[in-house]
Amino acid sequence: MERTKLKRDSVTAQSFGTVDWVSLRVKYFAAIMMPIGEPFRGAQMNGGAGVAGPARMNVATDRRLPAGEGGEISTDLFLGPVDYQILRSYERDLDKMMDFGFSIIKPISRLVLTLFTWLHTFIPNYGLVIIIFSILVKIVVFPLTRKSYQSMHAMQELSPKMAEIRAKYKDDQEKMNKKIMNLYKEHKVNPLGGCFPLLLQMPIFWGLFIVFRTTIELRGEPFMLWITDLSLKDPYLVLPGLMAISMLIQQRAQLKDPKQRPMALMMPAVLFFVFRTFPAGLILYWTLFNVLSLLQTEFMSGKKKPAEAT
Numbered sequence: 520m521e522r523t524k525l526k527r528d529s530v531t532a533q534s535f536g537t538v539d540w541v542s543l544r545v546k547y548f549a550a551i552m553m554p555i556g557e558p559f560r561g562a563q564m565n566g567g568a569g570v571a572g573p574a575r576m577n578v579a580t581d582r583r584l585p586a587g588e589g590g591e592i593s594t595d596l597f598l599g600p601v602d603y604q605i606l607r608s609y610e611r612d613l614d615k616m617m618d619f620g621f622s623i624i625k626p627i628s629r630l631v632l633t634l635f636t637w638l639h640t641f642i643p644n645y646g647l648v649i650i651i652f653s654i655l656v657k658i659v660v661f662p663l664t665r666k667s668y669q670s671m672h673a674m675q676e677l678s679p680k681m682a683e684i685r686a687k688y689k690d691d692q693e694k695m696n697k698k699i700m701n702l703y704k705e706h707k708v709n710p711l712g713g714c715f716p717l718l719l720q721m722p723i724f725w726g727l728f729i730v731f732r733t734t735i736e737l738r739g740e741p742f743m744l745w746i747t748d749l750s751l752k753d754p755y756l757v758l759p760g761l762m763a764i765s766m767l768i769q770q771r772a773q774l775k776d777p778k779q780r781p782m783a784l785m786m787p788a789v790l791f792f793v794f795r796t797f798p799a800g801l802i803l804y805w806t807l808f809n810v811l812s813l814l815q816t817e818f819m820s821g822k823k824k825p826a827e828a829t
C-alpha cells in the first residue's frame with residue numbers, strides 16, 4: 520500500500536488493485552494486516568498516530584471468497600515493534616515501512632543497524648557497541664586520514680611559496696592561479712586532500728543519525744551514569760561540550776595559519792548549539808572519533824619530527 524502524508528494526528532489512505540498488506544505505524548510500533556492466501560483487492564484505512572490520544576486504526580479490505588460452500592478467508596494481524604529483523608522474518612517486504620533515509624543513505628543505515636545488533640549479541644551495552652564501532656570506522660578510514668594529514672602538512676610547507684606567488688602576480692589573477700596549480704603539480708599536492716575524510720564521514724554520520732532517531736533497537740538503551748537513553752539528547756549537555764572541546768583541540772593542532780584560527784575557534788561553538796539536541800549515542804560516536812583523530816595526528820606528528828630532524 521502506498522504511503523500517505525500525515526495530517527496533524529490523522530491519516531487516510533485508499534488503494535485499489537493488489538494490496539499485500541496495510542499498516543499504521545507510529546514512531547516505534549505498528550499495526551499490520553496481512554491476507555493469508557490471495558492478496559486484498561483493495562483497502563481503505565484511516566487512523567491516528569496517537570498525538571492527541573491512543574493510536575487507532577480503522578481498516579476496510581476487499582477480499583474474494585473461495586468458490587463453494589463454507590469458504591473461509593484469513594488474515595494475519597501484527598501488533599508490535601518496528602524491529603527490522605522481526606519485520607524481515609515475515610518475508611513480505613514489511614521492512615519497507617522503515618525509514619532508512621534517502622536512497623543513497625539507506626544501505627549505510629541498514630549496515631549500521633545490522634552491525635550494531637550483531638555486536639550487541641556479544642556486548643550487552645550499546646554505549647560500548649558505539650565505542651567499538653567508532654574504533655572500527657577509524658581503522659577503515661585510517662589510510663584516507665593519513666593521506667589527508669600528509670596533504671595538509673604539504674600545504675603548510677608550500678604556504679610561503681604560495682604567498683610569494685600571490686604577492687608577485689596580484690595584478691594578474693589568471694597567471695597567479697596557473698602558477699599555484701603548477702606548484703601543486705610539482706610537489707604532487709592535492710589541495711582538496713584534507714576534505715576527503717570529512718566527505719566520507721558525512722554519509723556514516725547521517726546513517727547513524729537515522730538509526731538513533733527511528734529504530735527501536737536503541738530506544739531506552741542506557742550507557743552509564745546520566746546517559747539513560749542513547750536515542751535521546753544528553754540532558755546535561757556534557758557530551759556536546761566534550762565534542763566541542765575535542766573539535767577545538769583538533770582544529771588548533773591541525774591549523775597553523777593564524778588567519779584561519781578565528782574560524783577554527785568559532786566552528787566548535789556553532790556545532791555545539793547545532794548538536795545539543797541530537798541523540799546522545801550520536802554525540803558519543805562523534806566525540807570518540809575526534810579523540811581517535813587527535814591520537815592519530817599526534818602519532819603521525821611524532822613519526823614526522825625525527826625524519827625532519829634527520
